[in-house]
Amino acid sequence: MTFPRQLQVVAAACLCVAVIAEGQPATSAAPTPPPRTPCSAYTGRSCEECLKNVSCLWCFTNHSCLDYPASSVLPPSSLCLLSQARWGVCWVNFEALIIAMAVVSGTVLLSIAVCCCCCCCRRRSSGLDPDEERLARRREEIKQRSDSRKAERMVRHNEIRKKYGLVPDSDHPYSRFENE
Structure with missing residues (x-):
């Protein structure tokens, strides 16, 4: 019995997939990550150890490592004052981070606006286009x-x-x- 050429190609592809999958276990569940250490375990240690985990927040007032409140953008002052809170790096507090981000974003927006104005003025002063x-x-x-x-x-x-x-x-x- 002979099969059409397309059917033979499909059968060969299925056979290759079966051979490759044979080396893996039957259940293809993703490997489970190692259990996450809670941020509170780093309380009393150093800021650097706490901030190795990106979901942790270090508070200098009581030297505690807290879970970053994902529900709000900024940590509430009841959790830790912004001037005493550290996230990401130990040498920048939240107040300085907010001010720096505002200055950088304002500078970027201002430079984009200036570039747009310069381009528009240059186009306008470049002369008449052929239709004009x-x-x-x-x-x-x-x-x-x-x-x-x-x-x-x-x-x-x-x-x-x-x-x-x-x-x-x-x-x-x-x-x-x-x-x-």
């Missing part, structure tokens, strides 16, 4: 044609005025006299 140049050229042509038509009209109107004696000419015998 074409429109300006077209406006100029229309204005020139309008001016030439206006000049032609003035010439015709002046000829008509001369024909009927409406233009004051000094050589015309029938010019109006002004009363002085």
Whole structure:
């Protein structure tokens, strides 16, 4: 009995997967991590030992290692004062960390705003784009044609005025006299 080529490829792939999986136990559960030491076990020790675990908070007022309150961004003052709390590194307290982060983020936002303004001003002062140049050229042509038509009209109107004696000419015998 012969099988189509695609079915043979699928069967070979399944066989490879079965051979690879055979080296592993039947249950493919993730290995369990070692039990986590509670932060309170580091109380009375050093700040560095406590802060090796990122979920711990060191409080200098009573030299205690506490679980970081994940429900709030900042630890409440009832837990530990911000000036005495340390997280991540022992040499920076929360107040200094907050101030430093505010200054850095403000500087970054200000520099982004300045860069955007500079880019916009440079683009605006770089000159006209091709569409604007074409429109300006077209406006100029229309204005020139309008001016030439206006000049032609003035010439015709002046000829008509001369024909009927409406233009004051000094050589015309029938010019109006002004009363002085």
